[in-house]
Amino acid sequence: MPVDIKAEAVNNLRFIRGAIERAERVSAVSGLGGLMMGFIALCTMAVASRLPSLAEQLLVWIGAAFIAASAAIICTVFKANKNGDRLDSDSTRRFLQCLLPILLVGALMSWTLWATPHVSLLPAMWMLLYGCGLLAAGTYAVPPVMYMGSCFLIAGLITYALPPNWGNVLMGLVFGGLHFAFGYQVFKHHGG
Amino acid sequence: MAAKSSKQQNSGSNVHASLKSISGFVKADQEGDYHRLLNDRVRLGIVSSLAVSNKLTFNDLKHLLEVTDGNLSVHARKLEEAGYISINKSFDGRMPKTEFSIRQKGRKTLQRYLKHMEALIRATTN
Numbered sequence: 001m002p003v004d005i006k007a008e009a010v011n012n013l014r015f016i017r018g019a020i021e022r023a024e025r026v027s028a029v030s031g032l033g034g035l036m037m038g039f040i041a042l043c044t045m046a047v048a049s050r051l052p053s054l055a056e057q058l059l060v061w062i063g064a065a066f067i068a069a070s071a072a073i074i075c076t077v078f079k080a081n082k083n084g085d086r087l088d089s090d091s092t093r094r095f096l097q098c099l100l101p102i103l104l105v106g107a108l109m110s111w112t113l114w115a116t117p118h119v120s121l122l123p124a125m126w127m128l129l130y131g132c133g134l135l136a137a138g139t140y141a142v143p144p145v146m147y148m149g150s151c152f153l154i155a156g157l158i159t160y161a162l163p164p165n166w167g168n169v170l171m172g173l174v175f176g177g178l179h180f181a182f183g184y185q186v187f188k189h190h191g192g
Numbered sequence: 193m194a195a196k197s198s199k200q201q202n203s204g205s206n207v208h209a210s211l212k213s214i215s216g217f218v219k220a221d222q223e224g225d226y227h228r229l230l231n232d233r234v235r236l237g238i239v240s241s242l243a244v245s246n247k248l249t250f251n252d253l254k255h256l257l258e259v260t261d262g263n264l265s266v267h268a269r270k271l272e273e274a275g276y277i278s279i280n281k282s283f284d285g286r287m288p289k290t291e292f293s294i295r296q297k298g299r300k301t302l303q304r305y306l307k308h309m310e311a312l313i314r315a316t317t318n
Contacts, residue, residue, distance in 0.1 A: 015237070020240050020241065083246065089244070190252065
């Protein structure tokens with residue numbers, strides 16, 4: 001049977017491209033960063049539960065989000081340096097291009113809803129938007145990121161259906177539990 | 193009809209000339225057997241993955257290429273013997289850890305292989 005040289009060469013190039021894209025995904029996310037984000041979320045739940053109003057609790061959560069994001073960035077830089085990987089790779093750029101706009105929308109919506117009676121919707125909205133961001137960004141990251149995004153979407157829908165006074169506990173369990181579980185997966189199977 | 197036949201002959205001779213130059217390109221390669229080594233998908237996958245990640249662990253590569261432990265070990269050893277990659281074995285606490293990295297020779301060979309594939313496509317497209 002004659003071999004189609006062109007098709008064979010195109011297939012080989014496609015295979016190389018796929019292998020390169022998959023390999024670049026490995027360095028994009030830090031498992032240790034995920035574990036730290038989970039720990040910060042559980043601590044935040046404990047601190048926020050002492051506060052009387054939902055608005056005050058959510059304010060603590062906003063502060064915690066900045067601390068957790070900083071921890072994740074530091075861990076990612078640390079992991080990249082340790083493994084000798086580039087942080088300016090196409091995969092990292094695409095990962096951020098998918099995640100950051102959705103986080104920006106989340107911040108804008110939080111600002112808009114803050115002074116309205118719908119402020120209790122924020123925990124569900126945060127989970128849903130973060131889930132969408134992770135699901136999109138997960139295309140350029142290791143598989144657990146995409147699975148975590150799906151879990152956040154499901155958790156967001158459940159939170160939306162439950163009474164508002166569950167908000168703090170659900171935030172702690174979902175952000176803490178999912179970051180812990182998937183952070184551990186990345187840490188164990190994808191190089192730290 | 194005659195013009196069409198002449199055109200086909202010209203096109204055929206062009207492809208033949210292009211493929212001949214590629215054949216010379218392969219023969220001119222000092223390593224000689226690079227195309228044989230990289231013709232295997234697992235070995236090609238190992239070298240391609242390592243070209244963008246300076247270091248990958250055994251488990252990383254195993255998951256990336258979806259191969260068994262034994263298969264990966266055999267192909268990695270062949271690439272190491274050819275001087276394309278280096279394999280570093282150490283301990284992470286009590287756990288044995290195997291890390292792969294690409295060597296200059298492996299990187300150059302992959303670049304050469306890519307150029308070869310591109311040349312093949314160009315030759316058969318014209």
